[in-house]
Amino acid sequence: MKWEAWFSIDWQQVFGISLSAIGFYVGLMIFTRFMGLRSFSKLSSHDFAMTVGIGSILASTVLSDSPSLLQGLFAVGVLFIIQGLVSIIRRKIKPLKALIDNQPIILMAHGEYFWDNLKEANLSTSDVQQVLRKNSVKSKSQVFVVIMETTGDMSVIKNDDVRPDWSLFDDVRDSEMLINPAKTAPIKDALNNV
Structure with a gap:
């Protein structure tokens, strides 16, 4: 040829x-x-x-x-x-x-990573950090929640003074941890003990 x-x-x-x-x-x-x-x-x-x-x-x-x-x-x-x-x-x-559909999952909430969900999604903290930087997040404390959507896109919602409408998170796995941040404490304790 x-x-x-x-x-x-x-x-x-x-x-x-x-x-x-x-x-x-x-x-x-x-x-x-x-x-x-x-x-x-x-x-x-x-x-x-x-x-x-x-x-x-x-x-x-x-x-x-x-x-x-x-x-x-x-x-x-x-x-x-x-x-x-x-x-x-x-x-x-x-x-x-x-x-038919994948379920959206929480990757980070209240500044803390959800390690099991990161592992299930085959993501690293670097992947999440890249998305945070693209969304002008300067500190993990600014993060209310990072959700991996059904399409694989990540949604970043920052902390602000507006009270959340919890119905927006009904279809998100582990969404109860958004309502009660204290539930993330066992995750933090488990990581601190490793």
Whole structure:
């Protein structure tokens, strides 16, 4: 194989790629119109899988002859239908929601790390510290809570004078430790004794 082939393209390919990209774009807009903007959100792990799947199908459809544009659009349509069904199941059948979704977990609260949760999430304190710095946290004492969301993103909530609305933390594992900071004391004591 000659290295020139890596840098070449003929007009037929330009035309084919352009038509496929335009067709795919229009198809995605139509699907999104029917299924809603959630289709490209990253609110849960199945939303993220949807986005990755569409990207993979887009790449293979636009840059190669196989699958064809119609095959690619059909595959994306099936993904949209699956996502719609999963969303309905999540809303209507609560026990299945727990099987489909990850549960948000507390990584740090009241300036203290939750070591078991860090271990379960395969994170180090350095990972959390990086997120704290990105959120302009200068001291651990500023941290009310750091939560790893279902998508893998970390939410940082700082201490302030506003009384928390505890219902915002109903779906977060170990949220009872936010209400009663004294419950974190056994964790601190266990670490001090190690």
